Amino acid sequence: MRYPDFPVLITQPMMPLIQQGIESRFPFVHLNEQADRAGFLAKEGARFKGVVTGQGAASDDALFAALPNLRIVSSFGVGYDLVDARAAKARGIVVTNTPEVLTDEVADLAMGLLISTMRRLPQADQHVRKGLWLKGNFPLSDTLRGKTMGILGLGRIGKAIARRAEAFGLKLAYHGRSQQADMPYPYHASLVEMAKASDILMIIAPGGPSTRRIVDRAVMEALGPEGTLINVARGTLVDEPVMVEMLQSGALGAAGLDVFEDEPKVPEALFALENVVLLPHVGSASVHTRNLMGQLVVDNVIALAEGRPPLTPVPETPWPA
Ligand code: A2R
Numbered sequence: 001m002r003y004p005d006f007p008v009l010i011t012q013p014m015m016p017l018i019q020q021g022i023e024s025r026f027p028f029v030h031l032n033e034q035a036d037r038a039g040f041l042a043k044e045g046a047r048f049k050g051v052v053t054g055q056g057a058a059s060d061d062a063l064f065a066a067l068p069n070l071r072i073v074s075s076f077g078v079g080y081d082l083v084d085a086r087a088a089k090a091r092g093i094v095v096t097n098t099p100e101v102l103t104d105e106v107a108d109l110a111m112g113l114l115i116s117t118m119r120r121l122p123q124a125d126q127h128v129r130k131g132l133w134l135k136g137n138f139p140l141s142d143t144l145r146g147k148t149m150g151i152l153g154l155g156r157i158g159k160a161i162a163r164r165a166e167a168f169g170l171k172l173a174y175h176g177r178s179q180q181a182d183m184p185y186p187y188h189a190s191l192v193e194m195a196k197a198s199d200i201l202m203i204i205a206p207g208g209p210s211t212r213r214i215v216d217r218a219v220m221e222a223l224g225p226e227g228t229l230i231n232v233a234r235g236t237l238v239d240e241p242v243m244v245e246m247l248q249s250g251a252l253g254a255a256g257l258d259v260f261e262d263e264p265k266v267p268e269a270l271f272a273l274e275n276v277v278l279l280p281h282v283g284s285a286s287v288h289t290r291n292l293m294g295q296l297v298v299d300n301v302i303a304l305a306e307g308r309p310p311l312t313p314v315p316e317t318p319w320p321a
Contacts, residue, residue, distance in 0.1 A: 001025065001302075001306075002024075002025050002026075003025055003026050003302070003305040003306075004027060005049075005305075006026055006027075006049045006050060006301075006304070006305040007026060007027040007028065007029070007047045007048050007049060007050070008022050008026040008027070008028045008029075008048065008049070008050040008051070008052055008301060009028070009029055009031050009048040009050070009051050009052070009067065010022060010028055010029070010030050010031065010032075010051075010052045010053075011031045011032065011051060011052070011053040011056075011057040011059065011063075012031075012032055012053060012054055012056035012057040013030075013032065013056070014052060014054060014076065014294075014297075015076075015290060015294050017290075017291055017294040017295065017298075018052065018076065018294045018297050018298055021294070021295070021297075021298035022052055022298060022301065025298075025302065025305075026050065026301070026305070027047075029044070029048075031057075032057070041063075041066035041067070042066065045066040045067045045068065046067075046068050046069055047069070048067050048069065048070060049069055049070060049071045049072070049304070049305075050070070050071065050072050050073075050074065050301045050304065050305070051063075051067065051070060051072070051073045051074065052074050052076075052297060052301065053073060053074070053075050053076070053082075053083065054075060054076035054077060055076070055077055055079070055082060057082065058082045058083075058084075059073050059075070059082065059083045059084065059088075060084045060087065061084055061087035061091075064084075064087055064088060064091050064093060070091070070093050071093060071094065071304050072093065072094050072095075072096065072300065072301060072304045072310060073088055073093060073094070073095045073096070074096050074297045074298075074300045074301050075095060075096065075097050075098075075297070076098060076293060076294065076297050077097060077098055077102075077284070077293065078097055078098055078099045078102055078103075078106075078156075078157070078284075079097070079206055079207055079233070079234060080095060080097045080314060081206060081207035081208040081234060081236070083095050085314050085316035085317055086316055088316070088317055089316050089317045089321075092321060093317070094304070094310050094313050094317045094319060094321070095313065095314045095316065095317045096296075096297075096300040096310045096311065096312050096313055096314065097312060097314050098292075098293040098296045098297060098312065099156060099312055100156065100312075101289060101292040101293055101296060102157075102283070102284035102289050102292070102293055103156045103157050103160050104160055105283070105284050105286055105288075105289040106157050106160075106204075106232060106283040106284050107157055107160035107161045107163075107164055108164070109232060109258065109279075109282065109283045109284075110157075110161045110164075110202065110204065110230060110232045110258075110283070111161065111164045111165070111168070113230055113232065113256040113258060113277060113279060114144075114149075114200065114202070114228070114230050114256060115144070116256060116277045117228055117230065117254050117255065117256035117276075117277045118141065118142045118143065118144055118200075118228055118254070119141045119142070119143075119144075120138075120141045120142075120277075121277075122277055123138075123274065124138050142228070142253075142254070144168055144169065144170060145169065147170055147171070147199040147200055148170065148171040148172070148173060148197060148198045148199050148200070149165050149170045149171070149172055149173070149198060149199070149200040149201075149202055150172075150173045150174065150175065150188070150194040150195060150197065150198030150200065150201050150202065151172065151173070151174045151175070151185075151202045151204065152174075152175050152176075152191065152194075152201065152202065152203045152204065152205050152214075152215070152233075152237070153174075153175075153176060153203065153204045153205025153206070153233065154174040154176055154180060154183065154185070155176075155204070155205070157204050157232075158174065158202075158204045158205075161202060161204060162174075162185065165202075170200070172185040172186075173185055173186045173187070173188055173194055173197060173198060174186075174187060174188070174194070175187070175188045175189075175190070175191045175194045176205070191214060191215070191219050192218050192219055192222045193222075195219045195220070195222035195223045195227070196222040198223065198227070199226065199227060199228065200227070200228045200229075200230065201215070201219070201223050201227065201228070201229050201230065202230050202232075203215060203229070203230065203231040203232065203233045203237055203238065204232055204233050205233055205237065206233070206234070207233065207234030207235075207236045207237060208236075211234075211236070211237050212236050212237070213236070213237070213238065213239045214237055215229070215231075215237055215238040215239065215243075216239045216242065217239060217242045217246075220239075220242065220243060220246050220251070220252045221246075221251065223252060223253075224251075224252070224253065225250055225251060225252070225253050226253050227252060227253045227254075228253055228254045228255065228256070229243070229252060229254070229255045229256075229257075230255070230256045230257075231255070231256075231257050231258065231259055232258045232259065232283050233259060234259050235257075235259045235260040235261035235262070235263065236261055238261075240260065240261045240267060241267075243255065244267050244269050244270060247270070247273055247275055247276060248269065248273065250275075253275065254275040254276065255275070255276045255277075256276070256277045256279075257270075257276065257277070257278055257279065258279040258280075258281055258282060258283050259281050259283075260281075263280075263281055264280065264281075266278060296311065296312060299311055300312060
């Protein structure tokens with residue numbers, strides 16, 4: 001099917017499955033290819049009914065104001081902290097994301113990163129590759145045995161991590177804005193108190209203003225020199241300069257980081273540290289899962305174009321409105 005009456009604005013380069021899915025069905029324009037973005041929007045903005053976007057470009061109220069007939073912002077990824085969903089709601093625009101289809105993939109990666117960090121798998125791999133094993137055994141590592149993991153954000157992904165962590169024999173606790181019924185794990189209303197009671201802090205809550213740098217010096221001091229911080233959410237949740245300083249001094253034991261405040265720029269001070277494992281934001285990045293996410297981005301736009309409800313509206317823009 002083609003939808004000639006539903007032009008779509010693509011705000012950033014997207015994966016081929018999305019670009020082909022949109023370009024083969026909808027009139028489209030790549031906003032990032034416009035030399036005069038403001039001039040283009042002023043002249044052509046009223047045409048567009050859909051926006052397709054991701055973590056590379058902000059969709060704010062100024063953009064929505066330039067697109068008076070916009071119906072949907074279809075965003076790639078479960079986190080949509082760069083989309084101003086409240087502003088969208090005020091203008092009657094639905095925002096969609098790609099939840100659920102990535103939950104298990106991110107949870108797998110979180111556990112892999114945790115084990116890599118505590119058992120120092122990348123460093124052990126280097127020990128073999130560099131021929132150091134011939135000179136001596138790899139030093140003994142930290143362990144998951146007997147440890148407690150505090151989860152910041154016991155949502156869909158947080159719960160999938162918790163299920164895996166239980167199988168690994170970890171004790172669990174969680175922090176969020178409210179206690180959840182039917183959850184067997186201890187709830188901490190205070191993040192600092194949870195960090196004090198935990199050996200591992202697993203961060204998997206959304207980014208955005210409400211969580212900006214909530215993992216601050218006090219939280220990391222509570223986790224302490226024997227503690228391990230794992231972040232598979234957004235870099236903005238952690239006070240990154242303080243974290244780097246504390247990892248350098250040993251005031252914080254170790255960190256496994258899949259996300260950073262100013263990606264793809266990573267503080268270079270981390271490169272020299274032995275007590276960190278660094279990943280390039282690959283939580284959901286398998287071919288299988290990224291294809292499911294990409295298809296959901298396309299299917300949400302198709303749903304609106306066909307007059308059907310969006311498949312995965314975010315909570316700020318419920319459907320029906
Ligand atoms: O606060 P609650 O009880 O609604 O729990 C949610 C928690 N959360 C927060 N925790 C502390 N302070 C906050 N300001 C705050 N806001 C939200 O994060 C909930 O347990 C969790 C989010 O869960 P879901 O909405 O189910 O998201 P999902 O699919 O697990 O993905 C989490 C994040 C994404 O936003 C991406 O940034 C990242 O994973 O890849």
